[in-house]
Amino acid sequence: MKTVELKAPYLIFTGSESRPTYAKTGAGLVEWRRELCLGHLRLSGSTLDLGLPDMTVAEAKAAGIRSLVIGTALVGGRIPDDWLDILEEAVLLGLDIVAGVHSRLADIERLAKAAAKSGASLIDVRVPPAVLPVGTGKKRSGKRLLTVGTDCAVGKKYTALQLEKDMRRAGLKADFRASGQTGIMIAGQGLPIDAVISDFVSGAAELLSPDNDADHWDVIEGQGGIFHPGYSAVTMGLLVGSQPDAFVVCHEAGRTHIEGWEDFPLPTIEAVIERTILIGQLTNPNITCVGVSVNTSSLSADERGKYLADLSDRLGLPCVDALKTGTDAIVARLGKLKVA
Amino acid sequence: MKTVELKAPYLIFTGSESRPTYAKTGAGLVEWRRELCLGHLRLSGSTLDLGLPDMTVAEAKAAGIRSLVIGTALVGGRIPDDWLDILEEAVLLGLDIVAGVHSRLADIERLAKAAAKSGASLIDVRVPPAVLPVGTGKKRSGKRLLTVGTDCAVGKKYTALQLEKDMRRAGLKADFRASGQTGIMIAGQGLPIDAVISDFVSGAAELLSPDNDADHWDVIEGQGGIFHPGYSAVTMGLLVGSQPDAFVVCHEAGRTHIEGWEDFPLPTIEAVIERTILIGQLTNPNITCVGVSVNTSSLSADERGKYLADLSDRLGLPCVDALKTGTDAIVARLGKLKVA
Known part of the structure; x- marks a missing residue:
């Protein structure tokens, strides 16, 4: 397959x-x-x-x-x-x-x-392959990082791409793994996870990040949101199938509700971290959050610095705007990560 | 649709x-x-x-x-x-x-x-309609009960059917809602949820149990398992879209592992209850477990009685074998349920 x-x-x-x-x-x-x-x-x-x-x-x-x-x-x-x-x-x-x-x-x-x-x-690129596996949950070799989000369209794809770039510059082996159509065009391969039949979502995610060198990182583009009333099933299957060692939460500064679902307040970053760990432990007991990437394009440069510093204090995690500041702070934390 | x-x-x-x-x-x-x-x-x-x-x-x-x-x-x-x-x-x-x-x-x-x-x-009946909605998460009128499971093939369909039968006998308005092929044949309508494209799973679940009378119960056939390494995405989407007021956990006596996924120990019933409430609260803050239905066909009649009594003591919930004992104990609890 x-x-x-x-x-x-x-x-x-x-x-x-x-x-x-x-x-x-x-x-x-x-x-x-x-x-x-x-x-x-x-x-x-x-x-x-x-x-x-x-x-x-x-x-x-x-x-x-x-x-x-x-x-x-x-x-x-x-x-x-x-x-x-x-x-x-x-x-x-x-x-x-x-x-x-x-x-x-x-x-x-x-x-x-x-x-x-x-x-x-x-x-x-919107059409998944006709034959896909059911998820096995079996441990694969190599390391995986998944970007997740407080919502859709908060920078999961670009954060993953910037992480790949910064990780490679830091001498790590890293490959961006695309789960959506634009990502697939950029990566030259991938799977449009949200178009996969629900029985095969976690299996498709397994196919997307196969066995690799022990010190190799797949940097997987996330989809949807674990608290999203429309798309949480996609997020669940991608999380369980990706079995990530590490994840980065993506967020947009100032967003207060799930975009297009105005009855649903945006979950806090803390809630996304807690829920992602809880669910991700099914296929990787060592899953851990290594940082947060915020789209701060609505803020001035001064405001951005303060916003990210305050958030980092609050969470005890490196907080960046992947496209404005790069992701070096997260990559540094990744380098220190012990993965079983 | x-x-x-x-x-x-x-x-x-x-x-x-x-x-x-x-x-x-x-x-x-x-x-x-x-x-x-x-x-x-x-x-x-x-x-x-x-x-x-x-x-x-x-x-x-x-x-x-x-x-x-x-x-x-x-x-x-x-x-x-x-x-x-x-x-x-x-x-x-x-x-x-x-x-x-x-x-x-x-x-x-x-x-x-x-x-x-x-x-x-x-x-x-394995083929879902070509056009399905994305889940809105909006509150619908009427009440809903979802059967969930510690695994696949533990009696979610037959428990739902027995509940419908016993609820009707008790004078409640109840309709079985089928989410799988055999269920659809029995109900005469439904949606094969596991064959739905992942972006539309919760929307399909919403379509399956539309607005109804305030005192009407949809009894929704569950799928997969929230701790299942292959099928948890289906379970997630069905749970979020069903917005159940009540759920019943289905289990098979003696099963120790996810069937066909022998690396995965079966979750405890308590863990399934906790996780189902945690996730279900996204679309129904009042979600509550109203009982457990165990397939005890591997046990003698004496063993069955003791097993169900012990389990009921442990959980503080009515525990039945839907097909052997009926579900009246659960229906009685449902009758007392306050639903906002």
Whole structure:
């Protein structure tokens, strides 16, 4: 059984989009995997600048590019008709197409036919593999860190990516493990955990972070929230299957309620730590919290410093804003962690 | 959005099966919904006796039967070829076919064509509806009881069915709500929760027990186990979405480990109670345990009495074997329950 896997290097395709906020996937790929992004293809009129050389599909092929990655959010979730000539050309040249949209690529007849001819793959990163295991709970070799959150959309993915970067810089062996579509595009592999049938969630999480070297860290992207009225099942399965040695709680400064569920006050960071340990002990008795990462983008630099210092005093844990301060304080604590 | 729904009354079809243990679904339907089972159709040579009159498909149609229910477990999960004449005849006469097998009924061309012609439905009770909601966590009217377990296969379904029966006899308004395939066949509706995509598990559970009269009880069939290394995500989503006022812990006397996961000792009943309350409080602060139902089939009658009495002393809760002693002691406690 396998995770979703992409072939690098990439051509980032952004259609006619000019607004950076609608091209977050493409921008994220360039931000975190610059070395795998060789070219940018945009339709005439687009002013979007990803800092990559413009390339046609033919130039991409000549440059050794193996996948065209659709790097925009699509209004309505569908592939626009005026993209089809370009996508078909890419497929016929043997490039895989990678997308995270609602409509299935293989349901578009022109692309399916072209893929059958060239042998290229049409990869929907929202679609999990057809066959997944049931979780065994068996101890795997290597170490694991999971990011968890007080809510959705509080920085679990970017915290994990920054941890991977900082851990590698500190000389640790670390690999980001993606559990959502944008993460999968960035990592080049992974499993869209929230799209997995519930019986197989913890099994999928086991597949996502397999046996590894004893001193290797998988840094696993969390999903949902253990106190989330809609998504806690996903969080539970990912936690139990990941059997993390360590976890980092992600939070957004100033958020008071579960976003979109205004009847539900946000859990405290302490409550998330306690509950995560309680549940995580099922598959890893040594699970421990190694820090907190707060999205402080609503605060000034002064306020951020005070907020993080106060929080660190309160919790007795390193508290960072992964994207503003980095995660070195957490990595230092990880280095001291004794793992059985 | 709707649950899976069946049309009664039923013709129970058991092919050439003669072994009662392989016809549990059919037997369960007769046991719990005798009034909906008008006839039995078996192939020549079968000695299986469900206590129903034998009927051909044509006789069933004439008797007003609306669905043919496949009441056997299938080795390999496939519909045998020698069933197709009978199933096709039933479909052409307008009877729905109801099955809980791995192969999709609609993928069998003869049946799909016949259904297109007659307008009958091919209902796979393992297949959840295509569109399900995300859980809202909003309080619904009416009362809910959920059966939970120390493990899988400890009597959660039959305890819920016995509770429904005993509650109705005691004058309470009660409806069994099915979350698994056999339960759905018995209830005539429900949702196969373990086959739902993880993002929608708690939403599916909400759909399963909608708003109701203030004094009405939904008695919801539990799934998995909150300490189960494979299936805890299903249990979590069902618990959070069900927002139960009351729960009953199901257990099997003598079981020491999670069945099939021998590295995992069975949790104590106390641990299951504590954890279920802790998690259930997210969507119902008043959640409380009202009793325990133990499968004591490995014990003698004397041993059973002592086992249940000792357990009741230990826990301070009514403890029954739902199928051997009934659940009146639990129903009595339910009657005294104050629900906000």
